[in-house]
Amino acid sequence: MSEAIIGRVVATERKPNTPHEFHFWTALDAPVGIGTIVRVETARPVGGLLPRIYGVVTEGFGYTDLQTPLHDVLGADGEPGASALAPTERTEIRLYTAAVLRHVPEEPLQPVPMGTVHLATEADVQVALRMDTYATGDTRRGIPVGLYRAGGTEAAIHLDADFLLGPEAAHLSISGVSGLATKTSAVEWLLASIFAHFPASKGKVAAVCFNVKGPDLCFLDQPASALSDEDRAIYATLGVPAVPFANVRYFAPWSAKGGQLATLRSNDALQENVQPLTWGLKETLQYAEVLLNRDDIDAKADALIDFIKERVVDQTFTDGVLERAHEVRSFSDLEQWFRELLRGLEARNADVWRTHHVATIRKVRNRLSNISTRCKGLVTDDGSVSDLPFKAFEDRAVYVVDVANLEEDAQDLVFARVVSQLREHLEKRQLGVEQVVVFVDELNKYAPADGPDTYVRKMLLDIAERGRYLGLVLFGAQQFRSQVHRRVVGNSGTSLYGRMDPDELATPGYQTLAPATKARLATLEKGQLMVRHPHFGQPIFVRFPRPAVLTGREGVERFPQAEELTIEQSVAKALRRLDPAITLGWVQDQLMLAGDDDDGVLRARNRTLQARPDDVKAFFKAQLKKRATPEVAGRRGPAPLRVAPPDDPYG
Amino acid sequence: MRDALRALRDGGLGAGARGAPLEVQPKGDQPPRLERATPLEGTSIQVRAVPGEPVVGFRAFLDGIQRSQVLAHAGGVPIVHGAVAAAIRVREARRMHTWGAPRIDQALYAPHALLEAALLETLLGRVRVVDTLRADGRSPADDPDAVPGARHPQELVARALTAVQRAREAAESALAADWVASGDGPLLVDGGTSASAEAARSAQVIGVVKSHRTLYADEAALPLLLGLREGERTTAMTLSSPRRHAVASWYLRLRDPASRSPLFGLVRVEAALVDDITSRADVVSRWLLAERAPVSLPDQRWDVMVYGIRECEQYLTAILK
Numbered sequence: 024m025s026e027a028i029i030g031r032v033v034a035t036e037r038k039p040n041t042p043h044e045f046h047f048w049t050a051l052d053a054p055v056g057i058g059t060i061v062r063v064e065t066a067r068p069v070g071g072l073l074p075r076i077y078g079v080v081t082e083g084f085g086y087t088d089l090q091t092p093l094h095d096v097l098g099a100d101g102e103p104g105a106s107a108l109a110p111t112e113r114t115e116i117r118l119y120t121a122a123v124l125r126h127v128p129e130e131p132l133q134p135v136p137m138g139t140v141h142l143a144t145e146a147d148v149q150v151a152l153r154m155d156t157y158a159t160g161d162t163r164r165g166i167p168v169g170l171y172r173a174g175g176t177e178a179a180i181h182l183d184a185d186f187l188l189g190p191e192a193a194h195l196s197i198s199g200v201s202g203l204a205t206k207t208s209a210v211e212w213l214l215a216s217i218f219a220h221f222p223a224s225k226g227k228v229a230a231v232c233f234n235v236k237g238p239d240l241c242f243l244d245q246p247a248s249a250l251s252d253e254d255r256a257i258y259a260t261l262g263v264p265a266v267p268f269a270n271v272r273y274f275a276p277w278s279a280k281g282g283q284l285a286t287l288r289s290n291d292a293l294q295e296n297v298q299p300l301t302w303g304l305k306e307t308l309q310y311a312e313v314l315l316n317r318d319d320i321d322a323k324a325d326a327l328i329d330f331i332k333e334r335v336v337d338q339t340f341t342d343g344v345l346e347r348a349h350e351v352r353s354f355s356d357l358e359q360w361f362r363e364l365l366r367g368l369e370a371r372n373a374d375v376w377r378t379h380h381v382a383t384i385r386k387v388r389n390r391l392s393n394i395s396t397r398c399k400g401l402v403t404d405d406g407s408v409s410d411l412p413f414k415a416f417e418d419r420a421v422y423v424v425d426v427a428n429l430e431e432d433a434q435d436l437v438f439a440r441v442v443s444q445l446r447e448h449l450e451k452r453q454l455g456v457e458q459v460v461v462f463v464d465e466l467n468k469y470a471p472a473d474g475p476d477t478y479v480r481k482m483l484l485d486i487a488e489r490g491r492y493l494g495l496v497l498f499g500a501q502q503f504r505s506q507v508h509r510r511v512v513g514n515s516g517t518s519l520y521g522r523m524d525p526d527e528l529a530t531p532g533y534q535t536l537a538p539a540t541k542a543r544l545a546t547l548e549k550g551q552l553m554v555r556h557p558h559f560g561q562p563i564f565v566r567f568p569r570p571a572v573l574t575g576r577e578g579v580e581r582f583p584q585a586e587e588l589t590i591e592q593s594v595a596k597a598l599r600r601l602d603p604a605i606t607l608g609w610v611q612d613q614l615m616l617a618g619d620d621d622d623g624v625l626r627a628r629n630r631t632l633q634a635r636p637d638d639v640k641a642f643f644k645a646q647l648k649k650r651a652t653p654e655v656a657g658r659r660g661p662a663p664l665r666v667a668p669p670d671d672p673y674g
Numbered sequence: 675m676r677d678a679l680r681a682l683r684d685g686g687l688g689a690g691a692r693g694a695p696l697e698v699q700p701k702g703d704q705p706p707r708l709e710r711a712t713p714l715e716g717t718s719i720q721v722r723a724v725p726g727e728p729v730v731g732f733r734a735f736l737d738g739i740q741r742s743q744v745l746a747h748a749g750g751v752p753i754v755h756g757a758v759a760a761a762i763r764v765r766e767a768r769r770m771h772t773w774g775a776p777r778i779d780q781a782l783y784a785p786h787a788l789l790e791a792a793l794l795e796t797l798l799g800r801v802r803v804v805d806t807l808r809a810d811g812r813s814p815a816d817d818p819d820a821v822p823g824a825r826h827p828q829e830l831v832a833r834a835l836t837a838v839q840r841a842r843e844a845a846e847s848a849l850a851a852d853w854v855a856s857g858d859g860p861l862l863v864d865g866g867t868s869a870s871a872e873a874a875r876s877a878q879v880i881g882v883v884k885s886h887r888t889l890y891a892d893e894a895a896l897p898l899l900l901g902l903r904e905g906e907r908t909t910a911m912t913l914s915s916p917r918r919h920a921v922a923s924w925y926l927r928l929r930d931p932a933s934r935s936p937l938f939g940l941v942r943v944e945a946a947l948v949d950d951i952t953s954r955a956d957v958v959s960r961w962l963l964a965e966r967a968p969v970s971l972p973d974q975r976w977d978v979m980v981y982g983i984r985e986c987e988q989y990l991t992a993i994l995k
Contacts, residue, residue, distance in 0.1 A: 110730040
């Protein structure tokens with residue numbers, strides 16, 4: 024326990040102490056600043072016990088015995104340099120305001136008494152932040168978030184896993200200006216810390232990270248170029264291995280041309296754990312609401328879409344209007360179904376089919392059929408699916424879904440479906456892990472405070488409010504916390520703040536912070552965070568190490584993006600992962616023999632990748648042959664002209 | 675004061691009779707006067723510009739404060755509580771620190787002979803009671819200030835105030851003597867040094883008198899003295915009185931009075947008598963001119979009070995509860 028007295032508590036009628044705030048003065052050279060944790064001791068017992076109060080400095084004042092600046096001007100004869108030559112420095116005070124973190128004992132809760140002020144030791148920090156209740160002992164569940172440093176004291180700051188990942192509270196919100204490596208770095212560091220410290224007794228944990236811009240999360244399995252000794256020391260102190268993530272899997276849709284995956288992690292050396300993310304009709308139609316414009320799709324269209332989802336897709340469908348039985352399993356199947364249905368209605372001169380007006384049918388056909396165009400690369404016409412391994416999530420694994428190169432609609436679709444699948448599998452306890460952290464950057468875009476009530480926003484609100492019971496935990500990052508829906512940030516049990524924009528700090532959400540705390544927030548260095556956590560009575564400033572993974576910027580320099588491939592090269596590269604014996608020449612021969620178009624070749628490739636057959640060459644050739652065979656049943660002649668009834672007076 | 679109040683209560687006196695501080699009450703001071711002094715430089719008082727630039731020379735500053743107020747009246751006799759404190763503040767790296775321990779003294783001040791014996795016994799059993807009829811240790815018969823038989827309450831209060839002032843001066847003198855014995859470097863004392871034999875003789879102690887109810891100048895020298903310009907001093911003179919020790923003294927104008935009072939920025943310096951008083955007076959004057967900054971505003975005496983003394987006074991105010 025620190026015995027050195029660094030200050031004394033003072034209180035005046037104009038500036039009284041309260042149970043939650045007190046004032047103290049220090050020597051001018053005392054190692055105290057905004058964010059320093061201090062301990063107050065008094066010699067006057069209360070109820071037979073000597074109270075001990077812990078607080079964190081939130082404001083500082085310094086002044087001299089000058090009554091007005093004019094006096095200094097007079098004394099210096101108007102020459103600023105003359106003051107520095109004065110033989111005596113004016114009496115100066117350092118007066119600090121501290122917010123109470125904890126009273127020991129907790130009752131009776133009284134104003135902070137006069138007493139001596141000491142710098143908090145490591146043990147004091149544990150008590151002050153109530154970490155003694157969860158970060159020590161056999162049932163410890165502390166997750167290191169950073170290192171508190173002040174006045175020579177270094178203390179590990181732990182978050183309570185029960186309040187970070189549930190079930191007591193959950194979710195994390197991290198805010199900070201862009202470009203200071205705060206948000207992404209902090210999340211990468213915290214995930215590493217979670218993986219290192221999440222108690223095995225609480226089950227398995229995995230993370231799903233959406234890479235929404237650039238190469239931010241593309242190299243989580245690669246070691247950092249150079250960690251400083253200071254960073255390594257923090258890793259050692261906090262008990263987190265300074266190594267990249269051991270188990271990372273990447274998922275990215277195909278590029279629009281289909282030649283390669285739409286990700287900046289396209290270097291040949293890193294393809295081992297990169298998989299396509301492609302969905303067919305069934306997967307997409309389930310979340311059609313995400314992609315359809317609410318202005319276009321009314322209740323009538325909704326009814327038809329529901330009918331198609333329930334009665335048409337993935338089953339044999341027959342109807343008197345149709346010329347044959349249809350099994351709609353892909354967008355191309357659906358297009359054929361629509362085409363035949365409309366042709367049949369025209370042939371019968373019917374305006375309504377099963378209560379659905381022909382105009383509604385045409386509108387829904389138009390909206391649904393362009394989904395595969397709008398989400399090209401993600402949504403396949405042929406129904407081939409390559410998805411995250413729901414039901415087989417692995418402990419301490421990171422699943423990165425790279426949507427950085429997708430259009431906004433497609434990003435929404437990916438986000439909605441992945442999170443919904445996670446939720447469904449967690450509900451059934453079939454995901455493979457008990458806890459999943461979902462990291463979403465730019466949360467203000469997906470769950471904005473203002474704007475339309477989109478499917479994605481509703482889903483995020485649902486996670487924020489009920490996810491902790493399922494083990495579905497949202498780690499959301501945003502530049503401006505004030506622009507994120509208040510129910511999302513309000514349900515975040517833990518909040519991290521990097522350097523903040525002063526304009527953002529002027530918004531009402533930060534009114535509870537002292538001006539000095541805001542000033543510090545506006546000038547935080549890289550690697551510094553302000554932490555709010557349910558156990559901490561006040562925000563705490565911590566330092567965290569640089570993530571032990573390669574940054575996106577360094578990653579794209581070290582692993583340059585692969586050049587755009589020809590279709591033969593793309594197929595050869597993809598199939599070689601299944602069968603290293605496959606050569607570019609063999610692929611060129613097969614494509615020449617098949618004479619198929621590009622879509623057909625890519626379809627064959629996707630089906631092969633999806634099936635992962637033992638004999639890759641034979642399977643691929645069979646797929647090419649399949650496409651080469653004309654689909655007679657699907658080819659119809661032009662629709663006959665409508666014939667007027669014999670009794671039609673206008674015929 | 676709490677002990678004193680308790681003692682008075684135990685003595686059967688009401689404790690609600692506190693009055694305003696005596697220092698703020700109107701005083702019956704003697705009228706301003708001129709007094710002759712013997713020139714030390716030349717045969718008459720002259721004006722001399724202090725040569726050279728101001729230079730920092732003082733290492734420490736000594737000041738004392740006092741507080742007194744009537745706590746009770748016993749049969750019309752005022753019983754005064756007096757508290758005095760004195761301290762030396764040393765300047766190191768432009769910052770001030772207390773040298774040794776401050777001297778603090780608190781007592782009741784009352785004329786013993788005029789109090790009932792039982793009350794006096796009760797008070798003496800609890801607190802120190804200074805006899806204001808023997809405040810300086812002399813019996814009333816030996817004290818020319820004493821007025822035997824005087825029972826006017828205001829007269830008794832005035833005697834108590836004088837006794838408190840002497841207590842303060844005694845504390846200051848004792849500290850000055852301590853500095854002479856073990857201090858290091860020039861000490862600036864707020865007020866004269868001639869009351870203390872050690873201070874008056876020591877080359878380390880310089881006194882600065884800020885009030886001028888007595889001006890040491892004859893009518894011929896007075897216009898010279900009042901006409902001093904900033905950075906000018908009078909030639910030194912020697913002051914002597916039966917109750918004070920001989921010292922060298924001169925007037926120094928710290929600040930330009932412009933159209934203000936002719937006493938604005940005027941101080942009288944006291945220093946030990948030395949052979950080369952001209953050089954000594956010039957050096958000490960340069961030290962004092964260097965202390966003009968920082969100014970002691972908002973103190974009303976800022977024109978003549980150096981900051982080290984003000985800082986010392988603030989320190990004493992803070993510790994004298």
